Amino acid sequence: LVANRFPRIYGILNGTCNYILTQMEELDAPYAEVLAEAKRLGYAEADESLDVDGWDTAHKASVLAWLAHGVWVRPDQMIVEGIGRITPADFVNAASLGFGIKLLAVITRDFETNEIVVRVHPTLLPENNVIARVSGVFNAISVTGDVVGTTLYIGRGAGQDATASAVISDIADAAALLRRGTGAHFIGEEGPPPGGNCRMAPAQRIRGRYYVRMTVTDRPGVLARVAAVMARHRMSIASVIQTPAAQSGAASLVLTTHESDERSMQAALRSMVALESVREAPLLLRIGDFGD
Amino acid sequence: LVANRFPRIYGILNGTCNYILTQMEELDAPYAEVLAEAKRLGYAEADESLDVDGWDTAHKASVLAWLAHGVWVRPDQMIVEGIGRITPADFVNAASLGFGIKLLAVITRDFETNEIVVRVHPTLLPENNVIARVSGVFNAISVTGDVVGTTLYIGRGAGQDATASAVISDIADAAALLRRGTGAHFIGEEGPPPGGNCRMAPAQRIRGRYYVRMTVTDRPGVLARVAAVMARHRMSIASVIQTPAAQSGAASLVLTTHESDERSMQAALRSMVALESVREAPLLLRIGDFGD
Numbered sequence: 001l002v003a004n005r006f007p008r009i010y011g012i013l014n015g016t017c018n019y020i021l022t023q024m025e026e027l028d029a030p031y032a033e034v035l036a037e038a039k040r041l042g043y044a045e046a047d048e049s050l051d052v053d054g055w056d057t058a059h060k061a062s063v064l065a066w067l068a069h070g071v072w073v074r075p076d077q078m079i080v081e082g083i084g085r086i087t088p089a090d091f092v093n094a095a096s097l098g099f100g101i102k103l104l105a106v107i108t109r110d111f112e113t114n115e116i117v118v119r120v121h122p123t124l125l126p127e128n129n130v131i132a133r134v135s136g137v138f139n140a141i142s143v144t145g146d147v148v149g150t151t152l153y154i155g156r157g158a159g160q161d162a163t164a165s166a167v168i169s170d171i172a173d174a175a176a177l178l179r180r181g182t183g184a185h186f187i188g189e190e191g192p193p194p195g196g197n198c199r200m201a202p203a204q205r206i207r208g209r210y211y212v213r214m215t216v217t218d219r220p221g222v223l224a225r226v227a228a229v230m231a232r233h234r235m236s237i238a239s240v241i242q243t244p245a246a247q248s249g250a251a252s253l254v255l256t257t258h259e260s261d262e263r264s265m266q267a268a269l270r271s272m273v274a275l276e277s278v279r280e281a282p283l284l285l286r287i288g289d290f291g292d
Numbered sequence: 293l294v295a296n297r298f299p300r301i302y303g304i305l306n307g308t309c310n311y312i313l314t315q316m317e318e319l320d321a322p323y324a325e326v327l328a329e330a331k332r333l334g335y336a337e338a339d340e341s342l343d344v345d346g347w348d349t350a351h352k353a354s355v356l357a358w359l360a361h362g363v364w365v366r367p368d369q370m371i372v373e374g375i376g377r378i379t380p381a382d383f384v385n386a387a388s389l390g391f392g393i394k395l396l397a398v399i400t401r402d403f404e405t406n407e408i409v410v411r412v413h414p415t416l417l418p419e420n421n422v423i424a425r426v427s428g429v430f431n432a433i434s435v436t437g438d439v440v441g442t443t444l445y446i447g448r449g450a451g452q453d454a455t456a457s458a459v460i461s462d463i464a465d466a467a468a469l470l471r472r473g474t475g476a477h478f479i480g481e482e483g484p485p486p487g488g489n490c491r492m493a494p495a496q497r498i499r500g501r502y503y504v505r506m507t508v509t510d511r512p513g514v515l516a517r518v519a520a521v522m523a524r525h526r527m528s529i530a531s532v533i534q535t536p537a538a539q540s541g542a543a544s545l546v547l548t549t550h551e552s553d554e555r556s557m558q559a560a561l562r563s564m565v566a567l568e569s570v571r572e573a574p575l576l577l578r579i580g581d582f583g584d
Contacts, residue, residue, distance in 0.1 A: 003460035130422060130446070148448060148457035154422070155443035165440035168295035180472070 004145030006068040010106040010290065011141035012134055013060040015157025016044045016051040017083050017103040021122075022135040025091040025100070031084060043137060043158045053082035054103065054120040061105035064141075065118050069109055069198055079119040079203050079262075085283050086122055090213060093241055093254045094285075097211075099124035100132035104288060111146075115201035123288040124211050137162070142290070204263040209238070209287035211256050212269070217277040218244070218251040225275055226253065233268035235260050250279060256287065296437030298360040302398040302582065303433035304426055305352040307449025308336045308343040309375050309395040313414075314427040317383040317392070323376060335429060335450045345374035346395065346412040353397035356433075357410050361401055361490055371411040371495050371554075377575050378414055382505060385533055385546045386577075389503075391416035392424035396580060403438075407493035415580040416503050429454070434582070496555040501530070501579035503548050504561070509569040510536070510543040517567055518545065525560035527552050542571060548579065 012018050016038060023034040035052070038044040050056050058075035065073045083103050094101050104123040109116045125132035130152060134140040139157030144150045156162035216222045223240065230237055236258040245252040257265070265284070272278050304310050308330060315326040327344070330336040342348045350367035357365045375395050386393050396415040401408045417424040422444060426432040431449030436442045448454035508514045515532065522529055528550040537544040549557070557576070564570050 001457070001461065002464045003457045130425070133422070145457065147453050147460075149451075149454060151445070151447035153443070153445055156441045159441075161439050162441060165293070165295045165437065168439075169293065172294040 001143065001145050001148060001151070004147045005111060006107075006109065006143060006145055007111065008106070008108050008144040008290070009064055009068055009141065010104050010288070011131060011153075012102050012139050013057045013064075013105050013141070013157070014051055014054075014103060015137035015139055015159070015162075016048070017054075017057070018134070018139065019043050019137045019158060020052070021083060021086070021101060021103065024086065024088055026135075028088045028091075030088060031086060042160060052084055054080045057103060057105050057120045058118075061107060061118050061120055064105070065107050065116065068107065068143075069116055071116065071198060073116070073118045073200065077118070077200055079121060079206070081121040081284075083122050086285075089243070089252060090283070090285070093213070094124050094211070095127075096241065097124070097239065097256060098127055099287070100127055101125075101285065102132065102134075104131075106288070109198060110201070113201070114198045116198045117201045117203070117206055119203070119206065122285050124285055125288045125290070129288075129290065204261065204266075206262040207259055208262075209257055209259055209289060210235075210265050211254065211285040211287055212272075212282050213252060213254045213285075214272065214282035215245050215247065215250050215279045216253050217279065218249055219277070222251070222277045223253065225277060226255070226272060229271045229275065230255070230257070230268055233264045233271065235264055235268050247279070293435065293437050293440060293443070296439045297403060298399075298401065298435060298437055299403065300398070300400050300436040300582070301356055301360055301433065302396050302580070303423060303445075304394050304431050305349045305356075305397050305433070305449070306343055306346075306395060307429035307431055307451070307454075308340070309346075309349070310426070310431065311335050311429045311450060312344070313375060313378070313393060313395065316378065316380055318427075320380045320383075322380060323378060334452060344376055346372045349395060349397050349412045350410075353399060353410050353412055356397070357399050357408065360399065360435075361408055363408065363490060365408070365410045365492065369410070369492055371413060371498070373413040373576075375414055378577075381535070381544060382575070382577070385505065386416050386503070387419075388533065389416070389531065389548060390419055391579070392419055393417075393577065394424065394426075396423075398580070401490060402493070405493070406490045408490045409493045409495070409498055411495070411498065414577050416577055417580045417582075421580075421582065496553065496558075498554040499551055500554075501549055501551055501581060502527075502557050503546065503577040503579055504564075504574050505544060505546045505577075506564065506574035507537050507539065507542050507571045508545050509571065510541055511569070514543070514569045515545065517569060518547070518564060521563045521567065522547070522549070522560055525556045525563065527556055527560050539571070 020034050020038055058078055058080045062073050101122055102125050105120045107118050131140045134154055137156050137158040140154040142150055142152050238256045238258050241254040243252045269282055272282055312326050312330055350370055350372045354365050393414055394417050397412045399410050423432045426446055429448050429450040430446055432446045434442055434444050530548045530550050533546040535544045561574055564574055
């Protein structure tokens with residue numbers, strides 16, 4: 001892909017999270033139950049936070065951004081959100097809207113402004129996107145080059161055999177590099193890749209569509225109040241799903257939005273939390289309209 | 293993938309053929325019409341035979357077999373069949389059985405007998421196989437390693453930009469090799485890959501399921517005669533589809549078989565051609581039950 005620049009790279013980089021999300025969806029099972037099973041199978045570490053909170057994915061996104069753009073982006077410079085608050089009901093809601101839910105790393109670069117954005121978050125992907133159907137411990141990366149178009153790479157991302165295979169491959173690479181005497185550049189043997197003169201875009205400016213699920217007091221007028229908050233922040237609502245919630249006297253309210261920006265969405269969320277009828281911090285997921 | 297041996301590698305290696313098959317399926321359009329459009333778009337060469345008869349795919353399969361197994365298999369040592377006799381009706385038949393049709397290269401190695409088989413032919417792939425859904429000029433390769441499991445690679449396989457990207461990449465590789473002074477091993481820089489002590493299995497022994505479509509005289513008793521031929525060769529029929537054919541007084545008869553071997557299937561085909569009611573050489577497609 002040496003002839004290419006990369007406007008977009010995205011994918012599933014953590015097999016543990018994808019296993020958990022797939023099991024939750026297929027078995028209609030809660031997060032905690034599936035996580036315990038993943039630990040038993042050796043797919044999740046004893047301390048699962050590095051995986052499920054998105055940090056492992058962020059580390060890998062950092063490596064990918066360096067390979068593609070020649071800049072090191074630290075995880076604390078990215079939006080990083082994990083999968084711990086997703087419920088089986090979110091999969092039902094997403095499916096009714098034509099989406100699956102995947103934890104994605106998304107690396108985008110605008111070659112006009114020369115700005116790069118790296119982010120990690122659970123994403124609603126259209127069901128006809130191949131990556132939406134990559135299940136279990138499999139990882140998948142979609143790499144869009146400006147010349148070659150989109151290429152896709154899929155393989156196991158967790159489990160002792162797949163990990164052993166990758167480790168042996170790394171050792172073989174290291175041995176080959178040592179024998180050639182070209183030193184310790186394990187990533188990008190020939191020195192840093194070109195194109196390093198880009199800068200981070202402020203997260204506030206990221207544009208996209210959103211999925212917001214909140215637990216609200218089940219009484220007339222709540223949707224009107226929530227809709228008024230959205231309107232005040234110039235967020236346009238695309239769809240609404242209202243279902244009974246587990247808590248008594250509560251309802252689950254799911255909104256999807258048309259395209260907006262992160263600043264407006266976050267401001268609307270803060271206003272929503274301040275509403276008396278909103279019982280807990282809303283869950284925000286992002287919608288990935290990647291087209292392929 | 294250096295830690296792996298490869299029991300199976302298969303995929304779509306020719307973007308032109310995949311474009312033609314996809315268009316035939318989506319537009320319900322005949323082969324000749326779609327081929328003409330592919331030439332107009334620059335996806336097919338003026339002389340299309342290298343693509344559509346499977347030879348380009350066979351050349352690429354030969355390279356893959358060398359990389360994976362360290363042996364050069366010549367195209368004349370492979371089963372190589374093209375796409376020229378497939379009709380839009382075959383896509384309808386295949387879909388009704390739960391399959392798509394793709395021109396595949398299939399490289400299998402049995403590590404107990406140490407035999408390798410390389411073949412190129414249109415294949416019925418189950419619709420839930422990701423490769424069955426790879427459409428247009430995209431290529432896809434499924435590589436099953438004994439340690440890492442199955443990995444999948446998808447990208448554009450025809451068109452001037454994708455080709456230019458690949459050519460520039462090859463030139464960059466060549467330049468890097470020259471600079472290092474390691475000579476002209478463009479494939480397998482370090483000399484031939486290991487594992488070269490395998491031999492070709494006789495094609496007669498390949499096992500699999502088959503799809504046979506024939507044009508027969510539309511009169512009572514024809515299916516009985518065809519079924520008798522199949523039984524004589526110990527071929528077990530899995531399904532039968534009989535539809536009116538374009539020729540007057542003719543019917544299209546489609547059989548699928550349970551697992552058998554190439555020798556029995558070819559012998560049955562020869563007996564079928566000898567039947568008075570069979571109007572032309574049957575079309576044989578293979579069914580790819582690859583599991584992933």
